[in-house]
Amino acid sequence: MTKIYNNKLSYLKVLFLCSILFTVMFTGCVEEEQKPGEKELSAPEIQLDQPSILPNWKDGEYHDYYETTDILSDFKVKYPDLVNVFSIGKSVLGKDIWCIRITNENNNQAKFSCLVDGCIHGCEWEAGEACLYLADYLLINFRKNATVTNILNISEIFIVPLLNPDGRQKDERWNDNGIDLNRNFDVHFGRILGRSFPLGKLFGKIKISGFRIPKIGIFTNAGRRPFSEPETQAIGDLMKSLYNRDFSFYVNCHTALRKLAGPSTVTFRSQFEMTKKERNVIDYATKWAEENTEYGVYDNIGGFGSGNAPDWCFKEFRVPSFTYEILSIDYEPWFGGGRHDHLVHWMKTTLPVFMYLLVNINNLHQWKTPDIQPPLPEGVPPPPLH
Numbered sequence: 001m002t003k004i005y006n007n008k009l010s011y012l013k014v015l016f017l018c019s020i021l022f023t024v025m026f027t028g029c030v031e032e033e034q035k036p037g038e039k040e041l042s043a044p045e046i047q048l049d050q051p052s053i054l055p056n057w058k059d060g061e062y063h064d065y066y067e068t069t070d071i072l073s074d075f076k077v078k079y080p081d082l083v084n085v086f087s088i089g090k091s092v093l094g095k096d097i098w099c100i101r102i103t104n105e106n107n108n109q110a111k112f113s114c115l116v117d118g119c120i121h122g123c124e125w126e127a128g129e130a131c132l133y134l135a136d137y138l139l140i141n142f143r144k145n146a147t148v149t150n151i152l153n154i155s156e157i158f159i160v161p162l163l164n165p166d167g168r169q170k171d172e173r174w175n176d177n178g179i180d181l182n183r184n185f186d187v188h189f190g191r192i193l194g195r196s197f198p199l200g201k202l203f204g205k206i207k208i209s210g211f212r213i214p215k216i217g218i219f220t221n222a223g224r225r226p227f228s229e230p231e232t233q234a235i236g237d238l239m240k241s242l243y244n245r246d247f248s249f250y251v252n253c254h255t256a257l258r259k260l261a262g263p264s265t266v267t268f269r270s271q272f273e274m275t276k277k278e279r280n281v282i283d284y285a286t287k288w289a290e291e292n293t294e295y296g297v298y299d300n301i302g303g304f305g306s307g308n309a310p311d312w313c314f315k316e317f318r319v320p321s322f323t324y325e326i327l328s329i330d331y332e333p334w335f336g337g338g339r340h341d342h343l344v345h346w347m348k349t350t351l352p353v354f355m356y357l358l359v360n361i362n363n364l365h366q367w368k369t370p371d372i373q374p375p376l377p378e379g380v381p382p383p384p385l386h
């Protein structure tokens, strides 16, 4: 009886060991079959990160349209495996609107895509500079920093530094037709409550870009109809092309309200609603910026919600879309001619938000809580100036 029992026990032991061995082998097979195309930024990899380095920029060295064109060409020459530069269309005065696409070209796996643009308002120089600074930061740290390397392996980052090149050259908010491009998108278009008016050029000839009504505010020309302007058509077409490339988030950069904002909430005849899940993700991301950077949450007071790019992007493609108001303290946000200073400082303040969104690209794509913390270089974000 005991012998039989012992035999049974041995048999069970062998069976148990075999099952463990089989499980280990089977799990190993499954792991081997996992494709490198699995799109994940896992937390352990980020914890093993090495310090990254910052671009070697100097205060006062701003990049106008021609210098931006040169720096993008230089990136292409220096990083042929990471950079593609192409024109998405032409401005009113015929300038190419350049886009730089940054990704590890040698990695052919399916990737997320995202879009960052700047200078939709031409006088908001820091918005364009932040785009170039981000591009520079990603390029100099690829294969040196684990986080950046992961990002470029799983993402295609489309950056349009100067969406309004004519306005940038003239240091003006509007494009060369006198249109506020960030009121020209097909969402809540031309609303007086949004402090915009749907006019275009008067009699097809006279520019009326905007006017100030004392104690009420500034009203700005939205164009005769949505997408009347070549610049908005160009960026709209780019977004449509990203929709088929796992489009995961959009950041529309401005100067200088010191805010990160999600899509505007419009109470009167809203053309889109946000689900609770979407609202939670946007709130989480903007709150993260408030708690970890100098940037706060936009309170949506002041007629923000008329014809703007992030609202349209969210309405059309349902991707997390943000207005990012980059700081520059003495800057005049409306009519240009403002002071620009402390360039390197402001650029350092922008990196945490960009890196936060990039390390969370998988979460953002799926509208999951973006709770991965980005490792940042030393001195980022810098202590506030004042």
Ligand SMILES: [Zn+2]
Pocket: 121, 124, 253, 254, 255
């Ligand atoms: Zn702006």
